[in-house]
Amino acid sequence: MATPTSIDLINQAPEGTKMWILHLGNLECDEGFFLRGGGVSSLSNPNPVSPRRQLIMLAYLIEHPTEGLILYETGAGDDYPEIVGPQVQDVFSRVEYTKDMNLDAQIAKTGHDIKDIKMVVIGHLHLDHAGGLEPFRKTGIPVYVHELEIKYAFYAVATKTDEGVYLPHYLTFDINWVPFHGSFLELAPGINIHHSPGHTPGLSIMQLNLPKSGTWIFTSDQYHVKENFEKDVPQGWLARDHDAWVKSHQMIKGLKKRTGGKVVLGHCWDTVRDLKLEFAPKAYE
Numbered sequence: 457m458a459t460p461t462s463i464d465l466i467n468q469a470p471e472g473t474k475m476w477i478l479h480l481g482n483l484e485c486d487e488g489f490f491l492r493g494g495g496v497s498s499l500s501n502p503n504p505v506s507p508r509r510q511l512i513m514l515a516y517l518i519e520h521p522t523e524g525l526i527l528y529e530t531g532a533g534d535d536y537p538e539i540v541g542p543q544v545q546d547v548f549s550r551v552e553y554t555k556d557m558n559l560d561a562q563i564a565k566t567g568h569d570i571k572d573i574k575m576v577v578i579g580h581l582h583l584d585h586a587g588g589l590e591p592f593r594k595t596g597i598p599v600y601v602h603e604l605e606i607k608y609a610f611y612a613v614a615t616k617t618d619e620g621v622y623l624p625h626y627l628t629f630d631i632n633w634v635p636f637h638g639s640f641l642e643l644a645p646g647i648n649i650h651h652s653p654g655h656t657p658g659l660s661i662m663q664l665n666l667p668k669s670g671t672w673i674f675t676s677d678q679y680h681v682k683e684n685f686e687k688d689v690p691q692g693w694l695a696r697d698h699d700a701w702v703k704s705h706q707m708i709k710g711l712k713k714r715t716g717g718k719v720v721l722g723h724c725w726d727t728v729r730d731l732k733l734e735f736a737p738k739a740y741e
Contacts, residue, residue, distance in 0.1 A: 468665045469646025472521045475664060475672065476736040478562035480513040480531030481553045483584060483723070490680035490723070492690045509681070510551065511723035513584055515559065516674055517566055517736070518664065523644040524574035527563075528662050528674055530588030534558045539625050540583060548584070559588045565736040573597060577649065579676025579722075580659040581609040582621045589626040596632050600643070602651055603635035605658025621694075636660075652678045652708065654701025655691060661708065663717065668741045671717030678704055679721040682730070 487494035487507040495506035516528040537545045555561060560570040570591055576599045578586050592599060612618035613627050641649040648663040655677045664672045675685075678701070683689045688705070695701055712719055721727045 467642070467646055467648070468667055469644075470521045471667055472519075473646060473666060474519040474739045474741050475666060476517045476566045476739055477720075477733055478515040478517060478531075478559070479557060479735045480515055480559060480562060480588070481536075481557045482551050483511045483513060483532075484508055484549045484551045485511065485547060488692045489694050490691055491683055492692050492695075494692055510725065511680060512725050512728060513723065514674075514720070515562070515588075516662070516664075517563060517568070518647065519566075519568075520644055520647070525568060525572050526644070526647070527573050527576045529579055529585045529676065530576065531559055532584040533587035533590060533626070536583075536587060539587065539623065544583075544620055560591065562736055566739070567737070575600065575643075577601075577643065577660075577662060578605075579661060579674070580656045581605050581627065582656065582677065583623050583626075585676060585722075586626055587623070589631060592632075593628060593630045598632050598634040600634045600636055600641075600649070602658035602660045603637050604651075604653070605656060605660070606633055606635055608657045650707065650711070652676075652704035654678065654695060654697050654704045656696055657700075659704075663711065663715070665715070666741055669718075671715040672740075673708065673711060673715075673717045673719045675708065675719060675721050677722040678708065679719075679724070681724045682721060682726050685719060685721060 487509050495504055497504055513531045515531055518526040520526055533539060536550050563570045576592055576597060578599060578601045609622045609627055612622045613624050639651045643649055646665045649660050652659050652661045659676055659678060661676060661678060662674045679685045684691060690698060690701055718731055
Protein backbone atom coordinates (compact mmCIF):
# COMPACT_ATOMS: atom_id res chain seq x y z
CA MET A 457 0.00 0.00 0.00
CA ALA A 458 1.35 3.41 -0.94
CA THR A 459 2.41 5.86 1.73
CA PRO A 460 0.71 9.25 1.33
CA THR A 461 2.86 11.91 -0.32
CA SER A 462 2.40 15.61 -0.97
CA ILE A 463 0.93 14.65 -4.36
CA ASP A 464 -1.60 12.34 -2.70
CA LEU A 465 -2.65 15.08 -0.33
CA ILE A 466 -3.52 17.52 -3.11
CA ASN A 467 -4.82 14.96 -5.60
CA GLN A 468 -8.02 16.54 -6.89
CA ALA A 469 -11.16 14.78 -8.00
CA PRO A 470 -11.99 15.30 -11.68
CA GLU A 471 -14.41 17.96 -12.85
CA GLY A 472 -17.97 16.76 -12.52
CA THR A 473 -17.45 15.07 -9.15
CA LYS A 474 -20.32 15.81 -6.76
CA MET A 475 -21.01 15.03 -3.11
CA TRP A 476 -24.23 14.90 -1.11
CA ILE A 477 -24.60 14.78 2.68
CA LEU A 478 -27.25 12.31 3.78
CA HIS A 479 -29.11 12.77 7.08
CA LEU A 480 -29.96 9.29 8.38
CA GLY A 481 -31.59 10.16 11.69
CA ASN A 482 -30.56 11.05 15.22
CA LEU A 483 -29.42 9.18 18.30
CA GLU A 484 -29.53 10.28 21.93
CA CYS A 485 -27.21 8.93 24.62
CA ASP A 486 -25.26 9.73 27.76
CA GLU A 487 -22.40 12.20 27.19
CA GLY A 488 -19.95 9.89 28.94
CA PHE A 489 -19.92 7.57 25.93
CA PHE A 490 -18.20 10.14 23.71
CA LEU A 491 -16.54 12.64 26.10
CA ARG A 492 -13.88 11.59 28.60
CA GLY A 493 -15.14 12.68 32.02
CA GLY A 494 -18.67 13.50 30.87
CA GLY A 495 -21.00 13.58 33.87
CA VAL A 496 -18.23 12.41 36.22
CA SER A 497 -18.85 12.66 39.96
CA SER A 498 -16.58 14.34 42.49
CA LEU A 499 -16.28 14.53 46.27
CA SER A 500 -18.13 17.85 46.31
CA ASN A 501 -20.72 16.71 43.77
CA PRO A 502 -21.11 12.94 44.18
CA ASN A 503 -24.39 12.65 42.27
CA PRO A 504 -24.29 15.00 39.27
CA VAL A 505 -26.96 14.98 36.60
CA SER A 506 -25.65 12.82 33.77
CA PRO A 507 -25.90 14.92 30.57
CA ARG A 508 -27.52 13.42 27.48
CA ARG A 509 -26.98 14.75 23.97
CA GLN A 510 -28.51 14.25 20.58
CA LEU A 511 -26.18 12.98 17.85
CA ILE A 512 -26.79 13.15 14.12
CA MET A 513 -26.17 10.13 11.87
CA LEU A 514 -24.58 10.98 8.52
CA ALA A 515 -23.48 9.31 5.31
CA TYR A 516 -21.98 10.75 2.14
CA LEU A 517 -22.77 9.97 -1.49
CA ILE A 518 -20.16 10.81 -4.14
CA GLU A 519 -20.80 10.86 -7.87
CA HIS A 520 -17.41 10.24 -9.48
CA PRO A 521 -16.96 10.57 -13.28
CA THR A 522 -14.79 7.43 -13.60
CA GLU A 523 -15.89 5.29 -10.63
CA GLY A 524 -19.63 5.94 -10.49
CA LEU A 525 -21.57 6.32 -7.24
CA ILE A 526 -19.58 5.80 -4.04
CA LEU A 527 -21.25 5.66 -0.61
CA TYR A 528 -19.31 6.37 2.60
CA GLU A 529 -21.10 4.71 5.52
CA THR A 530 -24.73 3.63 5.73
CA GLY A 531 -26.20 4.75 9.06
CA ALA A 532 -28.09 2.45 11.43
CA GLY A 533 -30.59 0.93 9.03
CA ASP A 534 -34.31 1.54 8.66
CA ASP A 535 -35.33 -0.99 11.33
CA TYR A 536 -32.77 0.03 13.96
CA PRO A 537 -34.97 -0.25 17.11
CA GLU A 538 -36.27 -3.69 16.16
CA ILE A 539 -32.84 -5.06 15.20
CA VAL A 540 -30.90 -3.79 18.22
CA GLY A 541 -33.60 -4.59 20.76
CA PRO A 542 -35.04 -2.60 23.68
CA GLN A 543 -31.87 -2.57 25.83
CA VAL A 544 -29.67 -0.93 23.16
CA GLN A 545 -32.51 1.35 22.07
CA ASP A 546 -32.84 2.50 25.68
CA VAL A 547 -29.12 3.45 25.86
CA PHE A 548 -28.56 4.63 22.26
CA SER A 549 -32.05 5.86 21.46
CA ARG A 550 -33.05 6.71 17.91
CA VAL A 551 -35.14 9.86 18.19
CA GLU A 552 -37.02 12.23 15.87
CA TYR A 553 -36.86 9.74 13.00
CA THR A 554 -38.95 9.99 9.83
CA LYS A 555 -39.11 7.68 6.83
CA ASP A 556 -37.43 10.22 4.57
CA MET A 557 -34.28 9.57 6.64
CA ASN A 558 -34.09 6.00 5.33
CA LEU A 559 -30.93 5.45 3.30
CA ASP A 560 -32.78 4.76 0.05
CA ALA A 561 -34.97 7.84 0.53
CA GLN A 562 -31.97 10.07 1.16
CA ILE A 563 -30.22 8.73 -1.94
CA ALA A 564 -33.40 9.33 -3.95
CA LYS A 565 -33.22 13.01 -2.97
CA THR A 566 -29.95 13.21 -4.95
CA GLY A 567 -31.67 11.97 -8.09
CA HIS A 568 -30.15 8.49 -7.83
CA ASP A 569 -31.33 5.04 -6.78
CA ILE A 570 -29.66 2.95 -4.11
CA LYS A 571 -29.30 0.23 -6.78
CA ASP A 572 -26.96 2.59 -8.69
CA ILE A 573 -24.26 2.41 -5.99
CA LYS A 574 -21.00 1.00 -7.37
CA MET A 575 -18.98 0.76 -4.15
CA VAL A 576 -19.41 1.31 -0.41
CA VAL A 577 -16.76 2.41 2.08
CA ILE A 578 -17.34 1.83 5.79
CA GLY A 579 -15.37 3.97 8.23
CA HIS A 580 -15.98 1.43 10.99
CA LEU A 581 -18.44 -1.38 11.55
CA HIS A 582 -20.38 -0.17 14.59
CA LEU A 583 -24.13 -0.61 14.30
CA ASP A 584 -24.90 3.07 13.68
CA HIS A 585 -22.50 3.27 10.70
CA ALA A 586 -22.79 -0.15 9.07
CA GLY A 587 -26.32 -1.10 10.09
CA GLY A 588 -27.63 0.02 6.70
CA LEU A 589 -25.66 -2.59 4.72
CA GLU A 590 -28.71 -4.82 4.18
CA PRO A 591 -29.41 -3.58 0.60
CA PHE A 592 -25.90 -4.60 -0.47
CA ARG A 593 -26.14 -8.27 0.54
CA LYS A 594 -25.93 -10.71 -2.39
CA THR A 595 -25.25 -7.86 -4.84
CA GLY A 596 -21.49 -8.29 -5.36
CA ILE A 597 -21.01 -4.56 -4.77
CA PRO A 598 -17.59 -4.11 -3.11
CA VAL A 599 -17.73 -2.94 0.51
CA TYR A 600 -14.34 -1.53 1.48
CA VAL A 601 -13.30 -1.81 5.15
CA HIS A 602 -9.88 -1.81 6.76
CA GLU A 603 -8.67 -5.36 7.34
CA LEU A 604 -8.28 -4.76 11.10
CA GLU A 605 -11.87 -3.61 11.38
CA ILE A 606 -13.23 -6.69 9.60
CA LYS A 607 -11.15 -9.00 11.77
CA TYR A 608 -12.09 -7.27 15.01
CA ALA A 609 -15.80 -6.95 14.18
CA PHE A 610 -16.28 -10.60 13.22
CA TYR A 611 -14.25 -11.73 16.22
CA ALA A 612 -16.28 -9.47 18.54
CA VAL A 613 -19.56 -10.95 17.30
CA ALA A 614 -18.34 -14.56 17.31
CA THR A 615 -16.92 -14.36 20.86
CA LYS A 616 -19.30 -11.76 22.32
CA THR A 617 -16.26 -9.86 23.62
CA ASP A 618 -17.52 -6.48 22.38
CA GLU A 619 -21.22 -7.18 22.38
CA GLY A 620 -23.81 -4.57 21.47
CA VAL A 621 -21.82 -2.28 19.17
CA TYR A 622 -21.27 -4.87 16.42
CA LEU A 623 -24.19 -7.01 15.25
CA PRO A 624 -24.41 -10.29 13.32
CA HIS A 625 -27.35 -8.80 11.40
CA TYR A 626 -24.99 -7.11 8.90
CA LEU A 627 -21.72 -8.98 9.53
CA THR A 628 -22.61 -11.68 7.03
CA PHE A 629 -20.77 -13.73 4.43
CA ASP A 630 -23.01 -12.66 1.54
CA ILE A 631 -21.51 -9.15 1.48
CA ASN A 632 -18.58 -8.61 -0.88
CA TRP A 633 -16.09 -7.48 1.77
CA VAL A 634 -12.97 -5.88 0.26
CA PRO A 635 -10.27 -5.26 2.87
CA PHE A 636 -7.65 -2.57 2.48
CA HIS A 637 -4.37 -2.62 4.35
CA GLY A 638 -1.89 -0.24 5.90
CA SER A 639 -2.31 3.44 6.67
CA PHE A 640 -3.51 4.84 3.34
CA LEU A 641 -5.53 3.95 0.27
CA GLU A 642 -6.13 6.10 -2.80
CA LEU A 643 -9.59 4.78 -3.58
CA ALA A 644 -10.09 6.90 -6.70
CA PRO A 645 -8.75 10.16 -8.11
CA GLY A 646 -9.48 12.73 -5.41
CA ILE A 647 -10.61 10.21 -2.77
CA ASN A 648 -8.16 9.07 -0.10
CA ILE A 649 -8.80 6.77 2.85
CA HIS A 650 -6.65 7.12 6.00
CA HIS A 651 -6.48 4.49 8.73
CA SER A 652 -7.31 6.25 12.03
CA PRO A 653 -7.45 3.68 14.85
CA GLY A 654 -8.47 4.45 18.42
CA HIS A 655 -12.23 4.40 18.57
CA THR A 656 -11.98 0.99 16.90
CA PRO A 657 -8.90 -0.87 15.59
CA GLY A 658 -9.73 -0.34 11.92
CA LEU A 659 -11.54 2.99 11.84
CA SER A 660 -10.74 4.90 8.64
CA ILE A 661 -11.57 8.44 7.59
CA MET A 662 -12.28 9.68 4.06
CA GLN A 663 -10.59 12.66 2.41
CA LEU A 664 -12.42 14.07 -0.62
CA ASN A 665 -10.73 16.78 -2.71
CA LEU A 666 -13.51 18.47 -4.69
CA PRO A 667 -12.63 20.85 -7.55
CA LYS A 668 -14.72 23.80 -6.33
CA SER A 669 -15.45 23.44 -2.61
CA GLY A 670 -11.99 22.08 -1.74
CA THR A 671 -11.02 19.32 0.65
CA TRP A 672 -13.52 17.56 2.89
CA ILE A 673 -12.48 15.24 5.72
CA PHE A 674 -15.19 12.85 6.94
CA THR A 675 -14.03 11.41 10.26
CA SER A 676 -16.58 8.71 11.09
CA ASP A 677 -16.33 8.21 14.88
CA GLN A 678 -12.74 9.30 15.34
CA TYR A 679 -14.72 12.27 16.68
CA HIS A 680 -18.31 12.22 17.86
CA VAL A 681 -18.60 15.91 18.77
CA LYS A 682 -16.52 19.04 18.32
CA GLU A 683 -15.03 18.95 21.83
CA ASN A 684 -13.14 15.82 20.74
CA PHE A 685 -11.56 17.65 17.81
CA GLU A 686 -11.39 21.31 18.78
CA LYS A 687 -10.57 20.96 22.49
CA ASP A 688 -8.56 17.72 22.22
CA VAL A 689 -10.94 15.95 24.64
CA PRO A 690 -10.55 12.19 24.13
CA GLN A 691 -13.54 9.95 23.71
CA GLY A 692 -15.20 8.40 26.73
CA TRP A 693 -16.47 4.86 27.23
CA LEU A 694 -16.57 4.11 23.50
CA ALA A 695 -12.82 4.50 22.93
CA ARG A 696 -10.89 1.23 22.51
CA ASP A 697 -7.27 2.45 22.40
CA HIS A 698 -6.34 5.84 23.88
CA ASP A 699 -2.77 5.97 22.53
CA ALA A 700 -3.91 5.09 19.01
CA TRP A 701 -6.66 7.71 19.24
CA VAL A 702 -4.12 10.43 20.13
CA LYS A 703 -1.88 9.49 17.18
CA SER A 704 -4.85 9.50 14.81
CA HIS A 705 -5.92 12.87 16.22
CA GLN A 706 -2.49 14.33 15.43
CA MET A 707 -2.60 12.90 11.91
CA ILE A 708 -5.99 14.47 11.19
CA LYS A 709 -4.96 17.83 12.64
CA GLY A 710 -1.97 17.76 10.28
CA LEU A 711 -4.16 16.77 7.34
CA LYS A 712 -6.50 19.67 8.00
CA LYS A 713 -3.56 22.08 8.26
CA ARG A 714 -1.99 20.91 4.99
CA THR A 715 -5.21 20.89 2.98
CA GLY A 716 -7.34 23.55 4.66
CA GLY A 717 -10.07 20.94 4.64
CA LYS A 718 -13.50 21.09 6.21
CA VAL A 719 -13.60 18.48 8.99
CA VAL A 720 -17.05 16.88 9.33
CA LEU A 721 -17.31 14.95 12.58
CA GLY A 722 -19.15 11.68 13.05
CA HIS A 723 -22.21 12.85 14.98
CA CYS A 724 -21.88 16.55 15.72
CA TRP A 725 -24.91 18.81 15.24
CA ASP A 726 -22.82 21.84 16.24
CA THR A 727 -20.41 21.16 13.37
CA VAL A 728 -23.31 20.89 10.93
CA ARG A 729 -24.48 24.31 12.06
CA ASP A 730 -21.00 25.88 12.26
CA LEU A 731 -20.10 24.80 8.70
CA LYS A 732 -23.63 25.66 7.49
CA LEU A 733 -23.89 22.22 5.91
CA GLU A 734 -26.90 21.45 3.75
CA PHE A 735 -28.32 17.96 3.30
CA ALA A 736 -29.41 16.33 0.04
CA PRO A 737 -30.65 17.43 -2.45
CA LYS A 738 -27.95 20.10 -2.07
CA ALA A 739 -24.87 18.95 -4.05
CA TYR A 740 -21.29 20.09 -3.38
CA GLU A 741 -18.78 20.24 -6.22
